[in-house]
């Protein structure tokens with residue numbers, strides 16, 4: 001009888017691991033109003049203080065970058081750690097409608113050093129093709145390595161919850177590599193080698209017993225140029241045409257973020273080393289297809305020759321004329337052209353259509369999807385998920 005397990009999460013409006021599914025989906029907590037929410041921030045241990053980060057401020061951006069590059073997510077073997085760039089963080093955390101107190105930092109009062117962080121961004125979610133909910137997407141929860149296991153994470157989570165509730169929002173969506181109560185779905189990640197020599201040198205991949213380096217390089221070789229007629233980079237001018245087509249594509253899934261035109265302009269306008277987006281334009285100038293991938297390198301921890309793994313991650317796409325596998329094949333060609341070492345994808349949306357044929361291999365972990373204060377009437381298969389979190 002584990003009494004001490006989930007000591008924090010058992011106090012939160014999330015399903016218990018063994019809860020049954022209800023007939024209908026709905027909120028877990030009693031319905032509350034913003035005036036019921038405590039006005040003061042949650043107490044921090046002595047010597048620490050809250051701060052709101054403003055990523056237009058270079059010092060704040062530098063401090064967030066440094067906290068994450070040194071203390072954020074590592075793989076299970078502690079060989080790699082995410083290295084979100086400053087430009088990427090500004091892109092990911094300044095979408096339309098952002099609230100300035102939803103970038104919550106914890107500083108050491110004496111030195112002003114940033115030692116903790118959690119972020120929220122506003123999203124318009126559509127669940128099970130019927131429930132439209134304005135909620136928050138939580139990400140970048142991080143506590144400095146020296147301050148771990150002091151129950152600081154629950155304080156950060158309760159504080160961002162308070163700040164979201166005050167805006168009259170009561171649900172959240174988030175993902176994590178760790179298992180906590182209670183995943184709505186568990187996605188798997190897959191990798192497609194672009195630079196097999198480097199991946200083998202850094203022990204990301206290994207040579208099969210009867211495989212030579214030459215053979216592996218030949219297997220993963222890609223053309224120099226793209227193969228789709230009418231393929232070109234997305235520009236802001238395409239947002240009006242792309243938005244309805246993207247939302248239409250996402251309607252088939254049971255969990256997705258419904259994009260406004262302003263969202264599409266923000267999230268998909270190409271930014272070098274951050275976001276790459278392409279459209280397929282027919283002869284009569286109609287946009288028929290779209291794909292995008294984002295740039296998220298990882299630090300290679302303690303390697304003599306290489307210090308960074310350049311990874312591209314499949315983001316959003318839709319296809320109305322070109323088969324999805326041809327779109328993603330061209331994404332691979334472009335990622336290789338932009339000197340990425342590996343192209344990553346999850347088995348959500350319709351991605352299983354291309355993983356095998358395009359030579360993706362399964363990764364060594366899972367990405368759990370979560371909802372806060374919303375009990376679903378069913379467990380989702382990854383193919384029911386239509387949302388990618390960075």
Ligand SMILES: CCCCCCCCCCCCCC(=O)CSCCNC(=O)CCNC(=O)[C@H](O)C(C)(C)COP(=O)(O)OP(=O)(O)OC[C@H]1O[C@@H](n2cnc3c(N)ncnc32)[C@H](O)[C@@H]1OP(=O)(O)O
Pocket residue numbers: 005006007008009010071072073074136138139140141142143144147148149150151152153154157160161164165169170171172174175176177178180372373
């Ligand atoms: C209506 C609005 C609602 C908004 C809020 C919605 C919910 C948002 C939820 C957040 C979503 C974030 C999504 C996201 O950012 C993407 S997942 C990436 C999270 N960040 C990292 O993994 C970075 C490296 N690790 C750290 O910085 C620390 O280990 C962290 C800060 C993770 C935990 O710091 P610590 O020093 O290692 O641990 P204590 O302070 O002693 O606290 C231990 C408690 O924290 C629970 N824990 C551990 N990892 C967690 C995780 N990834 N989510 C949720 N809970 C997590 C753990 O189960 C335990 O609770 P329990 O006793 O019940 O088991």
Ligand SMILES: CN(C)Cc1n[nH]c2ccc(-c3ccc(F)cc3OCCn3ccnc3)cc12
Pocket residue numbers: 073074075076080081082139140175176177189190298344345346363365366367389390
């Ligand atoms: C999503 N977003 C919230 C960041 C995040 N948090 N926790 C995670 C756990 C796994 C993945 C992930 C998602 C897709 C993928 F293809 C590979 C991944 O991790 C590989 C292992 N790894 C960890 C660090 N460097 C390499 C992302 C995340």
